[in-house]
Amino acid sequence: MDSKTKKPAGVGLAEVMLLLVAAVWGGSYAVAKQATQQLPVLEFIALRFGLTFVVLLPALKPLFGAQWRQGLAVGGLLGANLLAIFVCETFGVSLTTASNAAFLISLCVALTPFVEWWLLGQRPARRMFWAAGLSALGAAMLSATSPAELSVGWGDGLMVIAAFLRAVMVCMTRRLAGHHAMPALTLTAVQSGVMALGAAVLSLIASPAGGAWHMPPATASFWWGMAYLVLLCTVFAFFAQNHAASRSSPSRVSLLMGSEPVFGALIAAYGFGERIGPWGWAGGLLIVGAAWWVTMPAREGSGRAVAGDTA
Template sequence: MKGTWRQGLWLADGMLLAVALIWGSSYAVAKQALLFYPVLGFLAIRFGLTFVLLLPQLRGGGRRALRPGLPLGLVMLAIFLCETWGVMLTSASNAAFLISLCVVITPFMEWLLLRQRPHNTLFLACALSLAGVWLLTGGPQLSLNLGDALMLAAALLRAVLVCLTRRLTAGREIPALALTAVQSGVVASGCILLGLSLPGELPALPAEPAFWFAALYLVLFATLFAMFAQNRALGRSSATRVSLLMGSEPLFGAIIAGLWLGERLGPVGWAGGLLIMLATLCTLGIGRQPAPSTAGDGAPVRA
């Protein structure tokens, strides 16, 4: 019996590392897709496909996701607009490290919005993360470009989304896939409306197989498989263990960006990225109370 439990734990850990690898690769995949199609069109396709695949989840009890899903979807729309334009305007490795600052920002956002004072260790983590961002964006020759600034805005908005999700779903049984369906529908609809008002953002659908491979990869693996793996792992392990394993995402992102896109971080950049990862691990290791087991706790953020 003990051996079966341990085997299940190792399987869950392996799936989580696979998710971290997939999420780390998502920045390079999105960057490649944006070579073929504009940001708004790409997001409309990506989240439109997600919505269509998850539409059956809105039957019956899934309809309870409509009320919280609409405002949460608007925040998610802002996140992905910042994140996707940010990925296009900065390196995939920078994007992966900067977006992980969400983990450090979230406790402070909880303090502001939910009146939950962060642990004192988080102030050290914040100092480490700020030093990491300074090194990652040039150190003494600081050069925070627009893409980096957008990734920082996306990290801040992700923290807002986590806190808002906890507030809107507290004490309510809302299926995770149903909530993701509503949020995806809002993001897709918002991108279509914005695209129709901006010339050139919704051209004819691309014919390049590389674009459709990227879109399907993000929908099937970065969203659907990732949600399944997280939910399975949370049933077999602690939230802290899950979070620590997922904390390897930015490292995978930097490695994949180097191997696939030929991006190179210098020693100063690597030092900054590792400081950000260290700050993230400090934050996750504090052992805060996990959020209620409701739909949006983390999964829809990376849809």
């Protein structure tokens, strides 16, 4: 236990994987927004995670061991939380702009230290709170060319709820890590199955009586987008997050994931021709600075303070 507490906060494989996840997720908002214009949200979620589950079927092999009950319980709980996140997030991005969505989901960074304190009883180091505040401020600057452009609507409200649920998800993954021995990819497969089934059931409940499911579009752009969302934004991203969340503190995970809006801005600017002014780029630098700051080794004195706080 002491070795985990004293582990230095340098950049390792887990941190690099999380930055790659932030990069691919940064481009997911525009792709998801385009896809949900061609298919209803719940059917889109069911299709996305149904395909993910099929891709990951071979990873379910460890589930047939002695710990299958624990595996299903943990995967089911985390999968239900993820389904709630993606329902709020996907409906939210369909009702607001991609830049607002990227800003509001990154509020997870500011919320995680408080959720970590609440759920895990571990008070994060003081610099986590400062870095979280800087990251949230940077995301706000990134989403608008001036403060007057920020606005709140139904889509924005759903993204705030999704951000809170993301913070809960990171902490729950950390808390449950000691209650199962499943590989990260197996856990991802179980979560995907729960999400696909849950979204399908919700879609059937929400559809009018006698309503039929829509056929997915046959366009190449839709399926290229779906491949991007399934293989990179889901299979790789969930595996990386599950892998890293059990090896790093929830606050560090969320702060590194908070660089997502920066990557989203780069993809929007160079991939989709969106114009971002100096105000937005300054916000992006704040987010990158906060993510960089939290990966720097803690001073010896601060490390003792944190250990004392969590004892």
